[in-house]
Amino acid sequence: MRLVAGIDCGSGFTKAVLVAKNDSPDFSVLGKGRAKSGINMEEAARTALQAALDDAGLGRDRIHYIATTGFGRYGVGFRDIQITEITSGARGAHYLFPNSRCVLDIGGQSTRAITMGVSGKVRTFKTNDKCAAGSGMFIVRAAKYLEISIEDVGRLSLQATNPQPISSVCAVLAESEIINHVSAGVSVENILRGIHDSLADRAVGMLKRVGMEGEVTLIGGVALQAGIVKALQEKLGAKVNVAPDCDYVCALGAALLGHKRLAMKENLASMQQVS
Amino acid sequence: MRIAAGVDVGSTQTKAVLMTENGGRTILARALVDTGANVRKAAENAFQLACHNAEIPPTDVGFVVGTGYGRYNISFGNAQLTEISCHARGAHFVCPSTRTVIDMGGQDAKAISVGSDGQVLDFVMNDKCAAGTGRFLANAADVMGIGLDEIGPLSQRAARPVRIATVCTVFVESDILSYLAQGKKGEDIMAGVHLAIAKRTLSLARRVPIEPDITMTGGVARNIGMVRALEEVLGTKMQVSPDAHFMGAIGAAVFALEKMDQSFEFSTWRPEHAAGSGH
Amino acid sequence: MGEAKHTEYRGSIHQRQKELMLKWYERLNEAAETGTPPTASLMISGNCIELLEAFGAVPIYPEVNALQLAIRHQSLEPILAAEEMGYAPDSCAYVKADIGCYLKGITPTSGKLPKPDLVLCNFVGCNTYVKWFEHTAELTGSKLYVLDVPFLREQDPSQADIDYVIRQLKEVVTLLEQITGRKFDYDRFVEAVRCSAQVEELWSQIKHLARRSPSPFDAYFDAITLMGPLYVYRATPEGVEFFSAALEEMQARVAAHQGVYDQEKFRLVIEGPPPYPYFRTFRDMFAKWKACTVASTYSTVGGLWEFGARHDPDHPFESVALHMLSQNVTNRNYLQRYEQIRRYLEEWNADGLVIHFVKSCRLFSAGQGDMRDYVTKTLGIPTLYIESDLEDPRYFAEAQTRNRIDAFFETLEHSKLTAKAV
Amino acid sequence: MLTFERTFEQCQELITDLSFERVHRWKNQHPDSKVIGYFPVYAPAEIIHAADMLPVGLNGGGDRLDIQYADARFGSFICSIIKTTLELGLTEHLKVFDGILFSSICDSARNLCFVMKRNFPDLYVDFLHLPHNPSSTASVDFLTSEYRRLIQELERIGGKQITDAGLQRAIALYNRNRQLIRSLYTFRAQMPHLLRAWESYVLVRAGNFMPVEEHNSLLEESLEQLPQRSGKPRDSIRIVVEGAFCEQPPLDLIKLVEDAGCYLVDDDFVIGQSWFVEDVPVDGDPVHALAESYVNRSVYSSVRHDFRAPRWEGLVDKVKRSRADAVLFLIAKFCEPAYFDYVLFKKQLEKLGVPHLLLEFEEKQFTFDRVRTEVETFVESLVFD
Ligand SMILES: Nc1ncnc2c1ncn2[C@@H]1O[C@H](COP(=O)(O)OP(=O)(O)O)[C@@H](O)[C@H]1O
Ligand SMILES: Nc1ncnc2c1ncn2[C@@H]1O[C@H](COP(=O)(O)OP(=O)(O)O)[C@@H](O)[C@H]1O
């Protein structure tokens, strides 16, 4: 059995996934774990990896290869290879939803729209670079401000009866707009759904700019919020795929690409032996 | 004796000031509360708290002027004015030699050029993006895991400030994180953050003539790191009164007094503007 | 704001203006349906409509279409469509709206817009014009001609500049003859130039009425509603008739001391195009303070005639060339715009300058900070600087804009009061 | 003769030196000669040279200059080079210049020209209208007269006659310079592992700050030494860079792109330096020759309008000639000419199935985490399967 770890060092959380491959062509996910990213990326990666190993009930020595991704990918000394979160996100999404040609990744600070080829190879992509408006951070702050826990955001947003749109989605100035709504007596549900709607608007714009086609797969932590999924589906007029572990997709993709690399390496090695 | 109040409903904090007119104008009491979600409540509380501090019944207050960001959500008091007029007025009241006001609040930064009798000559403000505002600093403090009132003093110990590229309040978090990851010192990073904001703020402020004396107002004035950083980039000292945070409210109170002794009348003080709660 | 509703001057000419614009769209629709009259895309600024007139050809002004759309709150959809094609969020939204409309088959009226027989890019200052028309030609497959007008880099155009433009004008004539299959009608051309000269005289007189206090109309908001006919009908008898009527109406108001507001509290000069997507909201923010615009640079995009320049039927080609070279705000250099503003502030005695920075338009906006520096520091006149866009609704921050405008007028008022006090 | 490495170091110092040390030195050696700066993209340096003046290409302030005053003059949504150029002036960095030339490349640059005029009254600031209608027979005559106007101005401020002989000498020198730059690019396209893009960029841009004669010998020496350099080919993808014709990307950004696994086999950095695709005729009326060359021998560009052939042809040829796998659009933030052309280029590349990536940069940028992610993804998307 070949065991490869994929570690996604995100801005908020670090997520690790263990993927095994036997001689059969298909892979199996043995464990996953997460840790707060914080200052020391290496530390966070180690913790997340350990959590994944515990989850799988395996020892560190069983791992053949480690692929890191996410904005902290270079911060992890014990990696064998680093891959960008865009490449790995697409790969992971493709593995989970082979018919999907289009990925939307909404994370803590960044929103990314990706189109890919049949093999899950990235074709085109767009990311928000200068401004974090419309990213997950916005929701975290809004939730904090409305004094509800982030876990409840999605559920509440679904109960909205008439959503109140948010115009400025500066991730930081969330309050100023929300104040208006709160003091105008708008319900928390409607505010949250309003936020999800405007996030969805931006995301759809991005999707269109990369030339969206076919099934859209939503990944990244924000996908945990049912509200945004609903908002997206309404705007796209189509179903949106969401993986159960949507915030682990990048880690998964990294692991899968890790397997590819590992296989290549071993082929090379064996060929050299032959000659 | 004549008593007037100024209430500055800020995006972050609400400030109330009571002033009295007998002989000279003097400040009777101050109050500071977090604005929170219910702006009207915050304004009300700040006003009540100020009255409580002054040990007078609210009914003794003859006229209340509301100002600040919250003005657009509620019309508090008997009349409202923009925070620009009020900060200029307040600065002029506290330091009459003021010719330029630099106000850094929770989510905007302003530069106001002030005339000899406290009137606004010119102003600029940044208010569409939280980059380089009090919120930016508050965020940085969170990331570093230290209190807002510690970052200033901390940054003063810096030996070589780091260079902060992004002004986006969100992205700066990852900048700070990667600097920490590189083993940079907390003080050097915070100094870098303050410097970055100072430069940004001043490149905006230079749209108005910046002439001495320069008075800094707004809550960020309580952050010694920001004050020093601004002074470094400006190349001159600023007036920073202990009342800096209350400047908007003080200005509003001064206008309220002037209104009461009829020495001054704004045409904006029309009924539809003075749909006041207050009392 | 209660009183704001009645601030707009609405005389019979506004009705007439609507009719004229509708008629224009009907002719374009006719061209789309039947292939005649021949049409040519043209830019508003420093246009050579007189040439088209000589061929009985009708102009298509993409800018007018774009702004019509924005005023009707319909600009966002086409803008997004264009951005999906790859147009940058930060490039001129007029272009994006126009291209988007073409992609989506949107027109400002129910009628159709024709495929232009000639895409005639009168390049007067704005480099975006060239790109815009290049793209239009690429999309429609129409013939493109770029009439290159040398920028006014010195006080007046040189003889070389004039000759260069005239030679190109004559190339356009030949081109139009080939395309329309019609002969160039010189007499009709001269007539057109004569009409333009008259319209320019009338328009200029109207502009000068705003020097009275109270001003009979708002030289920004009201002037803009009169500008449609100026672009489309300048070189026609309808144009002359329309602007004669307009002048009479305005003169009548002056005689009756009728201003825009019951009482004119502030007199402003406005620089820059308006935020069309929020035209009404924006106007109300000034109306609340009874602030009347007495002069504006934007109303000289089509032509700058307040200071005496006119077309000249005795030298038709040369005067058309001169108009394109020097008698429109977009081909004049930045310092000449400062000078224009200075004269407005002084001769139209205004209290302050409002600079509206529009992100779309570098031609207008690049350097307005320096303009502000000049007006406040050198001229010592209060200036308000606000930012939004002329076509893209996403850049208008209502609360902030109102806050700045209120603060500005509080300031003006305060200085007036204290001025009285001493 | 200096080693290539040494020459290269000197050039690198030269292009990052905001105090224009080298230009000052030239002026001290030529007390009765003037220094004329020119804003990108193209300027007829031959004419300046023939006036016995030093033409200096101004390419903004790079990442060394932080903008303190210019932001207040040019608001948001304006590219960085406009602000850094003004900032250089407002912070007394341009004292060594006697004049600055601008040309009709875009609205921002044009307005900057007149803002400079107002803020620096002692400086000779001029605006050249380079014609936008080459299809018209009138455009050569017009440009000829425009150049004659420039000649008069330069004679006025320099007090020296510009002769046809002088012009022809200058044309020959600059023809040579452009040939050498072309050879450098050819070498790079063939041996990208021996000459990296950011190195050739530095060598070429250094020409902005020294007399053309010196730059010519510098390039000749480099071209001799380059083949002896060692370095082994990496498996990289071959990329053409388009869009950085005016504001220049930070060196570190160019390095970053190469380190991510790209060979930049062609680009349009400081394109004004090699503006003509063929030599300018040295015989006949030199002013006419320069004007006629601008109309008929210019490289395709986003800031020059020529509809005798579709704009994208130039780019497509470039890609074919350099056997590139992909195109990287490196566009200065808020650069409208580049923004607009991108749409047409993109459409064409997609027709031909050439992969491309759009990156926006600012000269004053100095952290590149996000950019790195995008470039690496792009490379990964071309190599992983
Ligand atoms: N339990 C949760 N319920 C709902 N949303 C969540 C939850 N956890 C995280 N999120 C959202 O996901 C975002 C982080 O997503 P993630 O993909 O982990 O970002 P990154 O990779 O940059 O750390 C948060 O900003 C938050 O909006
Ligand atoms: N004790 C303190 N030390 C440092 N900074 C402070 C302190 N108190 C408040 N601030 C800063 O002041 C900001 C609020 O200032 P304020 O002028 O009240 O803004 P607003 O008027 O928009 O509410 C906060 O965001 C914070 O950055």
Ligand code: SF4
């Ligand atoms: S602070 Fe807000 S608006 Fe400004 S860049 Fe960051 S997210 Fe965008």
Ligand code: SF4
């Ligand atoms: S840039 Fe300005 S002038 Fe040019 S087309 Fe756009 S709006 Fe018109």
Ligand code: SF4
């Ligand atoms: S970078 Fe682009 S927009 Fe800026 S000056 Fe150069 S050409 Fe003009």
